[in-house]
Amino acid sequence: MKPQLAADLSDQGHFDHGIPQDVFKDLRAMDGLAWNPLPSEGPDEGFWSVGRFDDVLAVSRDPETFSSATGHIQMYNIDDDALSARASMIDMDPPDHTRLRRLVNPGFIPKVIRTYTDIVRERASALLDDMMSQGGGDWVSKVAKPIPIGIICDMLGVPEEDRDLMIEMTDYLVAGTSAEPLDPNAYGNTTPLRLLPFNSPAAHGLREYARKLGEERRANPKDDLISQLVTMEIDGEMLTDEEYTNFFRLLIFAGNETTRTAMSHMALQLSQYPEQFARLKDEPELIDTAVEEIVRYSSPIMYFRRTATKDTELSGTKIAAGDRVVMWYASANFDDTRFDDAQTFDIARPKMPIHAGYGGGGVHTCLGAGLARIELKVLLEEILARDLKIEIDGEPEYVNTNFVNGVEVLNIRLTQGTGA
DSSP states (O other): OOOOOSSOTTOGGGGTTSOOHHHHHHHHHSSSOEEEEOGGGOTTOEEEEEOSHHHHHHHHTOTTTEESSSSOSSSSOOOHHHHHHHOOGGGOOTTHHHHHHHHHGGGGSHHHHGGGHHHHHHHHHHHHHHHHHHTEEEHIIIIITHHHHHHHHHHHTOOGGGHHHHHHHHHHHHHTTSSSOOOTTGGGOOSOGGGSGGGOTHHHHHHHHHHHHHHHHHHSOOSSHHHHHHHOEETTEEOOHHHHHHHHHHHHHHTTHHHHHHHHHHHHHHHHOHHHHHHHHHOGGGHHHHHHHHHHHHOSBOEEEEEESSOEEETTEEEOTTOEEEEEHHHHTTOTTTSTTTTSOOTTOOSOSOOSBTBSSSTTSOTTHHHHHHHHHHHHHHHHHTTEEEEEOSOOEEOSOSSBOOEEEOEEEEEESSOO
8 A cells, every 4th residue: 555644735724824834744754755645536546745855856857757748737637638738838848848948048047137126126115115104904915916026027018007917817827726616707718727727717818918918019029028929939930829828827927926925924934033034134144045044934836746757766665657746845845854953944044955945956946036036135125124023913814725835815013113
């Protein structure tokens, strides 16, 4: 019989209050991997849970054995016709992945993303000042959501008046990973949900929006990523309409959701560990490591799945070709064999060894990691410059999913004085 955990990690109820640390501690303590049955899909269906950092790293860095293109990147299976319809860069292996990533890499190199520092600072300052004037409110809607969506929309060329719509649709996209039913006709959708990323009609809405904006940029190109995506050639070929719209949807989601989640958890951490952040007043050189610790501790994306392309073995567990393998970043980031006293929030934690907050390395390392670091650092600097103290006002509401460690609502009281 395959070894199993007592908890079913496909049950989103385990994630109602964030990362289920006790469950992942048990997972890391096992001699090998844990088999997680999915009886709703069939008597023999399920996935292997990978919880230790070194094992997550091994899967991440071996795309020939553990494929993103075979199967699906989430733990459930989808039909073969849905795989191609839903495919974006994160659902691909080299060389297809390499071809597409090469197209957008120039927009995310350090000298380019540094140009957004002043814009992030201006927006963070305005949002914090507005929240200070009100004495607090919902940190997620007033600070964590607007900053990252604004920057990725700047890069893509999405008009300012459409940015609330982008937030709304990415929220609805994530809702597709929850157990809650969605209106299949939302955003004018006529496509079966099984053919849409995250089984969400918002994927249709984003696709149609991308098509319209792409047509405008083909007629009148501008200095933005949309113009680049619809006009640039790769090896003599242009992106297909499906490749382009899937790319747009991925960039809007990844450039927004993960950084927003880290910013939401930053507020929680400022409230829970004020003595840690107080150190930054006397030791400002620790701010970069503080940002890394914020991401490690929050683990914005909790897992990605791969599919074994051949019979193999990991951590003493035999894996058959076709088996699903789920990398739990939210477990790997708290592995005591990787990080000293991993359950402790420590802003002075060395940058090395690296954490899995931006993926476990390999070809799918987060494209926007550098941009996320800038946004988090600037927001933290502006909080410290104002000597703000954050107190949580009521229980946080987490997004009902085991995929993103998202916070839906986080009401806070905001004052100036000693503390953060």
